[in-house]
Amino acid sequence: MLEVVASIANLRERLLPMRRAGKSIGLVPTMGALHAGHRRLIERARQQNSAVVVSIFVNPLQFDRNEDLARYPRPLDDDLTCCRELHVDFVFTPSAAEMYPHEQLAIVDVPQLSEHLCGAHRPGHFRGVATVVMKLFQIVQPERAYFGEKDAQQLAIIQRMVEDLNLPLTIVPVATVREPDGLALSSRNRHLNEEQRQLAAILPTALQAARARIQSGERSAHVIQTAVAPLFDRHPGLRLEYFSLVDPQTLAPVSYIDRPVLIAAALWIGSTRLIDNLTVSPIENGQPPLSSPRTSTATEAPPAKLRSP
Amino acid sequence: MLEVVASIANLRERLLPMRRAGKSIGLVPTMGALHAGHRRLIERARQQNSAVVVSIFVNPLQFDRNEDLARYPRPLDDDLTCCRELHVDFVFTPSAAEMYPHEQLAIVDVPQLSEHLCGAHRPGHFRGVATVVMKLFQIVQPERAYFGEKDAQQLAIIQRMVEDLNLPLTIVPVATVREPDGLALSSRNRHLNEEQRQLAAILPTALQAARARIQSGERSAHVIQTAVAPLFDRHPGLRLEYFSLVDPQTLAPVSYIDRPVLIAAALWIGSTRLIDNLTVSPIENGQPPLSSPRTSTATEAPPAKLRSP
Secondary structure, three states: OOEEEOOHHHHHHHHHHHHHOOOOEEEEEEOOOOOHHHHHHHHHHHHHOOEEEEEEOOOHHHOOOHHHHHHOOOOHHHHHHHHHHOOOOEEEOOOHHHHOOOOOOOEEEOHHHHOOHHHHHOOOHHHHHHHHHHHHHHHHOOOEEEEEOOOHHHHHHHHHHHHHOOOOOEEEEEOOOEOOOOOEOOHHHHHOOHHHHHHOOHHHHHHHHHHHHHHOOOOEHHHHHHHHHHHHHOOOOEEEEEEEEEOOOOOOEOOEOOOOEEEEEEEEEOOEEEEEEEEEOOOOOOOOOOOOOOOOOOOOOOOOOOOOO | OOEEEOOHHHHHHHHHHHHHOOOOEEEEEEOOOOOHHHHHHHHHHHHHOOEEEEEEOOOHHHOOOHHHHHHOOOOHHHHHHHHHHOOOOEEEOOOHHHHOOOOOOOEEEOHHHHOOHHHHHOOOHHHHHHHHHHHHHHHHOOOEEEEEOOOHHHHHHHHHHHHHOOOOOEEEEEOOOEOOOOOEOOHHHHHOOHHHHHHOOHHHHHHHHHHHHHHOOOOEHHHHHHHHHHHHHOOOOEEEEEEEEEOOOOOOEOOEOOOOEEEEEEEEEOOEEEEEEEEEOOOOOOOOOOOOOOOOOOOOOOOOOOOOO
8 A cells, every 4th residue: 555755754654663573675766757667666676675665856956957857757646656556665755845954065975986977967966866865765774775777877876875885775776678669768758759759769779889899899989989979960959968988887988898898878859868878798709809909907998089990 | 791893794783683673772983092081972872772882993084194094092902991891782893994995985075064173174084084974874873873072073064964864863962071171081182291281271271261251241253363362372382273263053154253152273282183162152141242243144254354352
């Protein structure tokens, strides 16, 4: 039986006897506008825990543009229906005043993982994410928390936060859910018109093209970036923010691909920003690389520079 | 029966059944070299909780000078004797490698409370304090944690961290313990030679002089600072780092004293740095102030400027 709780004190009061009884609590932090990707997170939480808490909070601290915050979708009734179907126990729907009763002076940050990829284009975003996730963890005190792999940088930052700050919980990453044409599910997809929705498939297509090149033996990040770039020049409504090959843990740019690499991209379609990523392991079976190795390691490599294939 | 535990996993394993049983856990975080001030913290924890954990960890993250870290006293046997006498249940003595198994990338910070007082002279210090205290809180998961009022800025920062990040515990402040001549107890006092130890009493004397002036009706922070400054000029071995009147919560400088004020000071005696503080309320019973009020409020006042009494 779903309970909707808006107050921190009430939620804690409801969860305390469960924790005392040794029952495991799974938390799925969301900003609402739940789609099949969220459903996958909730289903996983349902399988692994005695009680499931879904938080729905559009966190002002992580938005760098007020317009984006204002137009972020908030279909609460649909979200509650979804949570009921999936046998969620508690939906936590705090107001901004409940979460931030006065100026938030204490912050959590993982600066070195926040400077690359999306962080380079959204200053303060991941500090806002880490801070609100820390608050949710302290309020709910879950045994497990569920995050989608679509937000790869967020996932890496939260995992590092949990590890470095000794938080007593496990982060469970959940695979990205995709449309038939490969587009990753996102609450922002609903902002796309029909033509933009068609165009959006270019993002997973480019990621798959990059993966195919690595699996064919290409080792130069720059060669791969140069090869996929023209895909995004086909339409004036597309603007590529970044298409990067980075170390999956440190998120530092990789130039020579000799170990698993995260390929991550952000693409503007009109005024909507979409992100996506894949993790790829280079093939190890003696296939000769198309580019020669560099002396620097993947984790310490400088950003990819121009180099002939 | 005291248990000494050096591993995070072992400590958690020992504490889990207590927490499950609803027993309260009190944490006294220390850097060891326990003195009567720490004893007061431990005694308070012993009164209020079923189990008491004292952590002893000289946290490298909060030292800005390697010399200070290297010469910080580490009399572990004496500390354990003290903890046994006070019926502590667990002493947690992790190594630096146990607390920081790899580079600490995730940090906790309260920047606006860290820029004044000691923070202005010890860059990164309070970030190191907030981060290690967060780690200890997550490892021990106490119901209450005990901090001395001698470290007023640290206390304000930890209290704000707990509040802003919704940590499920209570911070208990404990009054400063003083020698007969007024010197606040500190692990650093043992670095003072006999002459320096005599000189050190100037610090509480100056704080008390400032308090007396406020209680006599003086309202100008600058007048008070000007009046006490000569006390520190009497000996070449003394160097005053700061003598500040600030808001007790925001730690922002106060120029006109019309509400409770924290008087805080840091004094170098040779190569030893001592800090101390007092909180003072101005007398409200119609006594006319010696200085005229300013329009700015205590919390928003600019640093004290020169003004005639």
